[in-house]
Amino acid sequence: MLEIRNLHARVEGKEILKGVDLTVNAGEIHAIMGPNGSGKSTLAGVLAGRELYEVTDGEVIYKGRNLLDLSPEERACEGVFLAFQYPIEIPGVSNTYFLKAALNAVRKYRGLAELDAVDFLALVKEKMQLVEMKHELLNRPVNEGFSGGEKKRNEILQMAVLNPTLGILDETDSGLDIDALRIVANGVNKLRSTENATVVVTHYQRLLNYIIPDFVHVLVDGRIVKSGDKDLAFHLEEHGYDWARELHDPAEQEA
Amino acid sequence: MGMSTNKQDKALQTFRTNFEEFERGLNGAGNSAMHKRRRAAMERLSERGFPTMQDEEWRYTNLGGLLETQFERPTAELLPDTTNIDPVSFLGMEETVRLTFIDGVFCAELSDRALTSDALRVQDFASVLENDPDLILSLAGGIDDGDEHPFSLLNDAFTEQGAVIHVAKNATDLPPVHLLFLTSGGGQPLLISPRILIKAEANSELDIIEQYAGLGDGRSLTNIVVEIDVADNAHVHHVKLQEENEGAWHISAGYARIARSASYANHYFGFGSRLVRNHLHTRMDGVGAECILNGLFMPMDSQHMDHHTVIDHAQPHCNSHELYKGLLFDDSRGVFSGKIIVRPDAQKTDAKQANNNLLLSGNALVDTKPQLEIWADDVKCTHGATIGRLDEDALFYLRSRGLPKAKANSILSYAFASELVGRVRLGALRAHLDAAIHNRLERTGNA
Structure with a gap:
C-alpha cells in the first residue's frame, strides 16, 4: 500500500529526514518510535502533504501512485489521514459543518453520492460512540475550547467518518490521561481492517499497550536504524534511545 | 494646491450651478426656514471646499473620479419604470414597515406602511417637509462636524427627500423599519441626497434596516445623512446594508446622540459601490449609555471602502464596543479610522475597539488607524488592530x-x-x- 524509498526532506533549509525506507501493507499496524527531534512528525507531515516540508530526494508510492505529486486534499480523498499532534482550533466553524463538508468532499471525489443532513447525522452519531464523545462537541467550533483529550477524540472521530485506507497517528498519546488513551486506542482498534493500515508515531511505548503494532521501527536522526516486532518497543522503554543512537552513529556518541 | 485644488474648485462650481437651478425650481419655498438652512450649508461648503488627500481625515481616500463627474439632481422624468421591481425581494423580509426610494425619490407604490401606528410613525421626508417643517428643523442638525465631513454640508444643501421615523414613548415590540434605496444608475450621473431622521422616545425600542441596492450599473453619488436621537432608556438597533452597484459612489454621515441608560447599535455590512466613505459619529450624552458599532466590509476588484467612526464618551459609566472587520480581495482597498474620545466627566468609561483585517490577495491593501483621546483618569480603554492572511x-x-x-x-x-x-x-x-x-x-x- 505504502512504499517509502530513500526519503529526504528538510524544513527551512535544515535536513530532517535523511533517507527513510519503509513498506506498509494493508492490514498492518506500524509504530515509528524515536527520540525528540528524530524526524517523526516531519515524516507524518510529509506524508500528509504539508508545504512546510520540502522533499529533496526519494519517493513515496501509495497505492501505485506517486503520493508526493498529490495535493493535501487529493491525498485525503485517496484515503490518507493524518491525526494531528496538535489539532487546530478553527473559531467560527462548527464541528458538524466541518465534518460534513469534509466527508462530502471525499465522497464526491470517490464517486459516491453526498450525504444529506439526516444521513450524515446518523453516521456521525454511530461513529461518536467509538470514541465516547459528548454530543455537544458537535455544535461547537472545531476544537475551540476542547480539552486535550477531546481534541484527540475529535481526530479519531474524523478518521472514523472519513474512513481512510492509511491512518497516520502523530503522537496521538501526548497529553492524554490513561482513560482518554484507552478510549482513543479503542477507537483506532475498532477501525482496523484487512483493507487499511495504520502508522502510529510515538515517543513512548505506553500507547502500544493499547494499539498492538505488527512492526516497530526506531527513527534516529532522520533514518530508521532498527526494525522489529512489538518487543522492540519494550526494549526501548527499558533501555531508552541511547543504544539506538549508537546504532546510528557510534562515533558521535563517543565525542 | 495646484491641480488637485482645481479639481475641488471645479466640483464646487458644478454643485453651485446645480444649487442655483434647484433654487429657481423652488418658487415660493425659497424663503422657507428649511431653504435658508440649505443656503447656509451651501455657503459653508463653498468656504470649506471639498477635501484633498492633504486633509488628515481624507488622506487615504482619493475623491478624484467623484469630483470630476458632473452630477445632476434626479427629477421625475429620469425615474425608471417601477412595474417590474419587487421591493420585498431585496431583503426577503415580509413583516416590515417599508419606504422605498428610487434615486433618492420616495416611491409610494413600492412602499408599505400598513404596520405603522401611533407608536411608530414612518413618513417620507418630502411630505413632512410640506406638512410639518418644524418637525424636521427640530430633528436635523443635532451634531455639526462640517469641517471634518463637508459632504454633510452638501447633503444639507440639496436634501429634499428621505425618511422621518418617530417612535413613541414606551413603544416596543414594533415591526422593523426597512428603508430601501435603489439607484437606477442609467443615463446622466445622479446626485442623490437623502436625509434620514430618527427619534426614539424614552423607553422605546426600534429595529431599523437601511439598505442600498443598485438596479443598473450606471454612475451615481449617494450622499446621505442619518441623524438618530435615542432618548433615555431607549434602544435602537440599526443595520445598514451597502449593496449598490460598482458604478456608484456612496458617501454617508451618521450622527447618533444616546441619552441616559439608552443604547444604540449600528451594524454595517459593505459589499457594493466603487467607493464608500462612511462617517459615523456617536455621542453618549447620558450616564450609563451604551454604543455598539460593528462593521464588516468585503471589497473586491478595485473597490475602495473607507470607514471613519467617532465614539464620544461625554458622560460617566458609559460603555462602547466597536468591532470592524475587513476581508479584502483582488486590488481592493480598505480604511478604518476609529476615534474614541473620553471627556473629562466621563469617569468609569469602558471602551473597547478592535479592527481586524484579512487580505485574500497580494494586491489588496488596508490602512487602519485607531485614535484615543482620553481626558478622564478612571477609565478602561482597549484597542487593537490586526492585518493578516488566512x-x-x-x-x-x-x-x-x-x-x-x-x-x-x-x-x-x-x-x-x-x-x-x-x-x-x-x-x-x-x-x-x-x-x-x-x-x-x-x-x-x-x-
Whole structure:
C-alpha cells in the first residue's frame, strides 16, 4: 500500500529526514518510535502533504501512485489521514459543518453520492460512540475550547467518518490521561481492517499497550536504524534511545 | 494646491450651478426656514471646499473620479419604470414597515406602511417637509462636524427627500423599519441626497434596516445623512446594508446622540459601490449609555471602502464596543479610522475597539488607524488592530481532511466574517447576510 524509498526532506533549509525506507501493507499496524527531534512528525507531515516540508530526494508510492505529486486534499480523498499532534482550533466553524463538508468532499471525489443532513447525522452519531464523545462537541467550533483529550477524540472521530485506507497517528498519546488513551486506542482498534493500515508515531511505548503494532521501527536522526516486532518497543522503554543512537552513529556518541 | 485644488474648485462650481437651478425650481419655498438652512450649508461648503488627500481625515481616500463627474439632481422624468421591481425581494423580509426610494425619490407604490401606528410613525421626508417643517428643523442638525465631513454640508444643501421615523414613548415590540434605496444608475450621473431622521422616545425600542441596492450599473453619488436621537432608556438597533452597484459612489454621515441608560447599535455590512466613505459619529450624552458599532466590509476588484467612526464618551459609566472587520480581495482597498474620545466627566468609561483585517490577495491593501483621546483618569480603554492572511495551519488542517483549497479559503473567510452576522438580532436578516457573504466568496473564486 505504502512504499517509502530513500526519503529526504528538510524544513527551512535544515535536513530532517535523511533517507527513510519503509513498506506498509494493508492490514498492518506500524509504530515509528524515536527520540525528540528524530524526524517523526516531519515524516507524518510529509506524508500528509504539508508545504512546510520540502522533499529533496526519494519517493513515496501509495497505492501505485506517486503520493508526493498529490495535493493535501487529493491525498485525503485517496484515503490518507493524518491525526494531528496538535489539532487546530478553527473559531467560527462548527464541528458538524466541518465534518460534513469534509466527508462530502471525499465522497464526491470517490464517486459516491453526498450525504444529506439526516444521513450524515446518523453516521456521525454511530461513529461518536467509538470514541465516547459528548454530543455537544458537535455544535461547537472545531476544537475551540476542547480539552486535550477531546481534541484527540475529535481526530479519531474524523478518521472514523472519513474512513481512510492509511491512518497516520502523530503522537496521538501526548497529553492524554490513561482513560482518554484507552478510549482513543479503542477507537483506532475498532477501525482496523484487512483493507487499511495504520502508522502510529510515538515517543513512548505506553500507547502500544493499547494499539498492538505488527512492526516497530526506531527513527534516529532522520533514518530508521532498527526494525522489529512489538518487543522492540519494550526494549526501548527499558533501555531508552541511547543504544539506538549508537546504532546510528557510534562515533558521535563517543565525542 | 495646484491641480488637485482645481479639481475641488471645479466640483464646487458644478454643485453651485446645480444649487442655483434647484433654487429657481423652488418658487415660493425659497424663503422657507428649511431653504435658508440649505443656503447656509451651501455657503459653508463653498468656504470649506471639498477635501484633498492633504486633509488628515481624507488622506487615504482619493475623491478624484467623484469630483470630476458632473452630477445632476434626479427629477421625475429620469425615474425608471417601477412595474417590474419587487421591493420585498431585496431583503426577503415580509413583516416590515417599508419606504422605498428610487434615486433618492420616495416611491409610494413600492412602499408599505400598513404596520405603522401611533407608536411608530414612518413618513417620507418630502411630505413632512410640506406638512410639518418644524418637525424636521427640530430633528436635523443635532451634531455639526462640517469641517471634518463637508459632504454633510452638501447633503444639507440639496436634501429634499428621505425618511422621518418617530417612535413613541414606551413603544416596543414594533415591526422593523426597512428603508430601501435603489439607484437606477442609467443615463446622466445622479446626485442623490437623502436625509434620514430618527427619534426614539424614552423607553422605546426600534429595529431599523437601511439598505442600498443598485438596479443598473450606471454612475451615481449617494450622499446621505442619518441623524438618530435615542432618548433615555431607549434602544435602537440599526443595520445598514451597502449593496449598490460598482458604478456608484456612496458617501454617508451618521450622527447618533444616546441619552441616559439608552443604547444604540449600528451594524454595517459593505459589499457594493466603487467607493464608500462612511462617517459615523456617536455621542453618549447620558450616564450609563451604551454604543455598539460593528462593521464588516468585503471589497473586491478595485473597490475602495473607507470607514471613519467617532465614539464620544461625554458622560460617566458609559460603555462602547466597536468591532470592524475587513476581508479584502483582488486590488481592493480598505480604511478604518476609529476615534474614541473620553471627556473629562466621563469617569468609569469602558471602551473597547478592535479592527481586524484579512487580505485574500497580494494586491489588496488596508490602512487602519485607531485614535484615543482620553481626558478622564478612571477609565478602561482597549484597542487593537490586526492585518493578516488566512491562517496557514488552519488551511492545511481543512485540506488534510479532503476540502479543496478554494473551499478551505471560503470556510475560513466565512468564519471570520460570520462573527458580525451573529450579532444581528433579526433572523431573516442574518440569512440575507449569510447569502451575501457566500455570494461575495463565490464571485472572488473562494468557494
